[in-house]
Amino acid sequence: HQELERLRLALRQGELRLHYQPKVNMRTGQVIGVEALIRWQRDADTLVAPGDFLPVAEHSPLIVDIGEWVLGEAIAQAMRWRDQELDLVISVNIAARHFQHPGFLAGLKRILARHPQMPPDRLELEILESTALEDVVRMRALMAECQAIGVRFALDDFGTGYSSLSYLKQLPADTLKVDRSFVRDMLDDQDDLALVEGVIGLAAIFRKQVVAEGVETPEQGLVLMRQGCDYAQGFGIARPMPPDQVAAWISSYR
Numbered sequence: 001h002q003e004l005e006r007l008r009l010a011l012r013q014g015e016l017r018l019h020y021q022p023k024v025n026m027r028t029g030q031v032i033g034v035e036a037l038i039r040w041q042r043d044a045d046t047l048v049a050p051g052d053f054l055p056v057a058e059h060s061p062l063i064v065d066i067g068e069w070v071l072g073e074a075i076a077q078a079m080r081w082r083d084q085e086l087d088l089v090i091s092v093n094i095a096a097r098h099f100q101h102p103g104f105l106a107g108l109k110r111i112l113a114r115h116p117q118m119p120p121d122r123l124e125l126e127i128l129e130s131t132a133l134e135d136v137v138r139m140r141a142l143m144a145e146c147q148a149i150g151v152r153f154a155l156d157d158f159g160t161g162y163s164s165l166s167y168l169k170q171l172p173a174d175t176l177k178v179d180r181s182f183v184r185d186m187l188d189d190q191d192d193l194a195l196v197e198g199v200i201g202l203a204a205i206f207r208k209q210v211v212a213e214g215v216e217t218p219e220q221g222l223v224l225m226r227q228g229c230d231y232a233q234g235f236g237i238a239r240p241m242p243p244d245q246v247a248a249w250i251s252s253y254r
């Protein structure tokens with residue numbers, strides 16, 4: 001409870017930050033977007049990782065306030081990049097409890113209305129495959145309502161949620177993100193290699209984009225490209241970085 005109060009204060013006092021991890025087209029080298037990843041600047045030299053504070057908020061209404069802050073901040077940053085002629089898709093992670101909150105869509109519309117210059121199709125919401133599967137009928141309707149205003153969806157950590165083919169057919173996601181654990185082990189483990197190949201094949205069948213996450217080595221990148229995966233994200237390309245480093249990183253990339 002005390003931890004939750006401290007986090008509420010952190011939000012109010014502006015101690016939350018977003019870092020951004022580039023997502024690239026491996027064949028062309030084009031940087032197509034960035035994923036916003038939250039951090040907590042607890043004091044001058046302590047940057048707390050999301051895994052160490054988000055779980056506390058995820059069981060409380062505070063996750064809605066944090067999620068709306070993340071959306072607003074990520075869109076404001078996207079607008080700053082647009083002013084510098086950088087056209088990037090901004091991916092934002094949405095917690096299950098925030099997405100399922102009755103005010104989610106109204107909140108999203110309100111935030112987008114504050115930034116009328118932001119093209120909604122440059123905003124991608126990442127929801128966990130497992131969240132989408134909790135109540136497929138409702139999630140499909142909600143995703144469709146968001147897509148009606150132009151926003152895109154990615155299913156995150158794809159492959160870990162026991163998605164059946166019929167569910168995948170029902171979910172109007174634009175992108176599948178191959179879970180990092182499969183990419184990590186794919187060069188040593190035939191089953192993981194097959195899983196990655198399977199997700200890439202599913203994406204092709206259902207006409208969705210596919211992004212490999214957690215790409216750390218050129219060898220992984222090569223195998224992924226050979227399998228037909230166009231987009232990648234991972235430490236081997238770039239670590240998440242503060243927003244003021246993104247433009248310089250993009251200019252220096254390939």
Ligand code: G
Nearest residue numbers: 036037038049050051054070093094095240
């Ligand atoms: O950046 P890092 O690898 O420490 O992130 C750990 C996890 O926290 C990731 O799985 C990521 O999806 C999640 N995460 C990061 N930023 C956000 C955010 O803004 N909102 C939500 N809901 N989850 C986030």
Ligand code: G
Nearest residue numbers: 037093157213214215216233234235236240
């Ligand atoms: O599951 P999600 O996409 O939200 O995970 C994003 C998290 O994964 C971020 O916290 C980021 O720091 C971490 N991450 C990104 N790329 C890599 C990578 O190549 N290796 C590892 N181990 N973690 C990564």
Ligand code: NA
Nearest residue numbers: 035093126156
């Ligand atoms: Na994510």
